[in-house]
Amino acid sequence: MKRILALVLTALFCASLCACSDTGQADSQTDDSAQSSADAPEAPVQKAEDYHDVKAKIMVIGKNSTDPFTNWLLTAAEKVIKESYPNVEYVVTNLNDDPSNIVTLLDQCVLDGYDGVLIQKGSNSINSDEWYQNATAEGLKISAINAIAKDGVASCSYADDYGMAQMMAAHMADILPENAQVVFFKGPDGNQAAMDRVDAYQEHLFKARPDVTVIAENFVEGWKKENAITLMEDWCQKYDKIDGIISVNDTMALAGLDVMKNAGRDISSVYSCGIDGLADGCLSIEAGGLTASILQNADVMSEEGVRLLMQMINGDIDHEAYIVDGVLITPDNVSEMIQMHRDNGIIK
Amino acid sequence: MQAEYKLRFEGISKVFPGVVALDEVSFGVHKGTVHVLMGENGAGKSTLMKIINGTQQQTAGRMYLDGKEVSFRSVYEAGQHGIGMICQELSYIPDMTIEKYLMLCREHRRRVPGFIDWPKTRAAARALLEREGLSYDPRLTMREISISDIQILEITKCISNDNIDVLIMDEPTSALSNKEVARLFDRIRILKEKGITILYISHKMDEIFQIADEITVMRDGRHIHTAPASEYTPESMVTMMVGRRIDDVYPKEPVAFGEKVLEVRDFSTRYTNVSGLNFYVRAGEIVGLAGLMGAGRTETARGLFGMDALESGQILLDGKPVNIRSVPDAVRCGIVMATEDRRRYGMIGCRSISENIALPNLRKLSRGPFVDRRKERRHVAEMFRRLRIKAPSEQTEAKTLSGGNQQKVVLAKWLLAKPRVLILDEPTRGIDVGAKYEIYRLMSQMAKEGIAILLISSELPEFIGMCDRCYTMYNGRMNGELSRAEMTQERIMMHCAGGKS
Amino acid sequence: MEKRFTDIRGLFSQAMRRYGIYLILLLIVFAGSVLSPVFLTSKNIMSVGRQVSVTGILAFAETILIIGGNVDLSLGSQVALSGMISINTYLGTGSAVLAFASAIAVCVCCSLFNAFAITKLQMPGFVATMSMDFIARGAVYVYCKGTPIYQVGDYGKISSTYLFGVVPLPVVFLLGVAVLAAVILRQTCLGRNIYAVGGNAEAAFASGISVSRTKFKAFAISGLFTGIAAVIQMARLNTGMPDTANGYHGDAIAAAVIGGASFTGGAGTAAGTLVGAFVVGFISNILNLKGISIYVQQIIKGILIIIAVSVDIAGKNRKIRQVAREKKEPVEPREGPA
Structure with missing residues (x-):
């Protein structure tokens, strides 16, 4: 009896799925060129005003719902769409930290007749490249933010992790005192962004300044502040003299500074650095805590990502890449950055 | 009938560090007989059975099956030699259906290895149930049936295995009604005629004398005596088991009864067949509630105790009606119950x-x-x-x-x-003779203190020994009230079986 | 014939059963002092105490639930949700007391809702609390739009202050919760009821205990503890992080189980849980002092937890066998027939 019921319900379910799906797609775009990596921009960038009247339906997909940088990206994306592309219908959602949700959402977009997707897609893999290629073949335009696209069909707007870290490393190589003893927060292992940043630090800071000793280092799962706090607390037990906190992002550096302050150590003489230029990092620089950071401008990243998507939807470009430059933040220019965060509503 | 020894023990000892469970036990079991093992808890009967069926191995001594020395390392190995056992502690899988359970490990296989032919298996299970005259719906799960049903199924499962040569039964009737016990004994006689040897452990004197060919008594891990059943009397057996004379198995003391403490009018509980009950218990009285399985005794008790919901009727305490909707209500009124399944509810x-x-x-x-x-x-x-x-x-x-x-x-x-009222549901089930006596003594003491006692039991001798009055139930209704003078086993049985006398 | 079990082997296994977990703690402390010179200093121990304070307090919440035959998989999300609300309360009122009160209120609500789902809606605890986990996590996002609260004023002082200049405030809270849990479990009627309901709910019912009322009270206590943990967590971060405490219920349950709480219900102690929390904390601390990669640490932590729990269970089985010998009736150990 139960089995018959199950069969009937399954049949009804399948029937309703068939009834609801759209038939056919709007112009499907065949992609002849099989480029393996996106090119740097050469052609002049078209201005947003040109696309003011474009009508489209897009989905904005973040990595998860709680990561601060993701939030900055999504907030900025929404702002850009509302201000510069008022005829665009959009929906914001997230992957819940599970990359396998990408294919579900892409399928849904194709079925529901979306024109484009702005996605913070995380690491590349053979599988995900295929997903984007399939979706694009169905007519969906894809623009990735905060990630490099290597599938040959999607545009991307990203900050060069290696480049940013190199900038930071060079600055720290300049200002770290002689024979400094530092601790090193390496971010999560296996994460491409983290690994690129670590490589840049190794090459341009530690190799360039062989007198600087890394007395303790470790990975920090999920870039999480609480994990960095635990590490730093234990390191403070072991080492009395810590001259510098080298970190591949702001949050972990701030964790280190907090711990040292609570342990009663003098942090004004500690050299610390991070990357991303998030609100808490900027506030700390202003307050004399964090020494320096590199702005990963999510405003620009989202803006360009949306622009590329609109260009793709309008048929003007096939797929392109935009690299966002990092900007060194020091006590001299930090007030500008704080103002930007205030404008975004992230700092009240 | 000088039959061969099917099973013979020579100096079997089982020693755990610090404790001797079996001490040089030697005796023999004739083929095709029902051989009963008697002894108090701790006498070593279960240990000996576990050695026979492969769960344990002896530390010294030898065991001979059909004249050949054997020693089993596992239940499976013992099973291959034709030894099967029905345990005292019913172990079953609550969510398994009856048909799957009956055919466990004996399912019909498909030609493709590793697959089970369910239709054939199910048909075999149904055929088995029919052959035994059991009317259970084979799709019920073990969780949904009562303990006595489980015991019957366990026995059925074991008996239906045709490869069994020696069948060990450890307290198989503890949850069965007298009618079911009789049916079991019939089946045992049939097995005996087939030449199967049966080792039977029980506490119940009257059953033993019905079924036993030979009886072995054990005490404190030692073998005391083996002889044909005819050579024993209940008193001699108890003396051997306990090592002391027990004259008064039932220490009943005369008590002056007080007023009615508990009275029940037109009582029926929800979701059961119990309806229209009227009875009362006075202070100091021990009143029995007799009936077969399914008569509704436990359901009545649970209703009184607040474990199950009342459909209609009144409960009066000291003449005043009380509202009992939960166990705390009952306890507050002074009505308490020692439940049937003490491990689960007790x-x-x-x-x-x-x-x-x-x-x-x-x-x-x-x-x-x-x-x-x-x-x-x-x-x-x-x-x-x-x-x-x-x-x-x-x-x-x-x-x-x-x-x-x-x-x-x-x-x-x-x-x-x-408490004012104490309900006892099968208080001496699975308890050895010495402890039983103490429980009866307690009952008498409590009655003397003015507590009203309602006793539910399946052992008719208990009613006759301890109760001042006895109500009988049949199919959810009360159909008789017997005074102490009127109580005989036959009369109680007759009422329980539905007749009147 | 009845022999009392008095030889050395018996005493040893009795000791293992009752004090096994303390033995493990001693072993770890010994290993730590050998492997690192700074391990056995009061500063380090206090630091570890602060590190385990949040998951430790959550472990006490789980302990009370596990003893009562329940579990709560939503504690981490409750910490995040109530923590964010608590920070805003503090920013609005300037009162630390109100900060605690608001966190506790939120957690107690979530926990009571869990209790309602389990008792009245008859949902299995696992399912009900897992659903609450999703709900609470989602609620955090809706509440703060995923944006952290960067400026929290003096909130962080709840974590960074020292009592008598030596004991970090979080450790004071941890010990306070430990004492409270111990008193509840050992000295109160409610504690007895929790043990009974967890050990055998049907028998507790047949003894006149209200099973659902007991569960409600157990969940309420869990909510109280979780609220306290939430404030300490946010104070430690010195930021309102909405994505914090992910999976903390796992660490909490691990500490409780190492400390002797059993999922069959009716077993567990406050002292054991405190030891369990420190066992996990010390392992992490020692491995950090030795500079071992956190991913390797996770593997080692998992293995050591398995060892700790197995030793504990083996001690209990030995006891079952010992008693069985005295009864002269062989009994199968808990893991089933050999």
């Missing part, structure tokens, strides 16, 4: 004896939200003394106690609650 096995005794009495033993440890210790110690509970200490885990001591703990906790 005690918290993993907690100490002291905690178990204190549990329903915490209000009495507490100061505000805190437990008054000193008061608790005092009362628990008193209960230990009064009920003669045997345990290493009050902090011992309840589940490690023997059946008799567990039952004493259950009684202790209710005694402490100073």
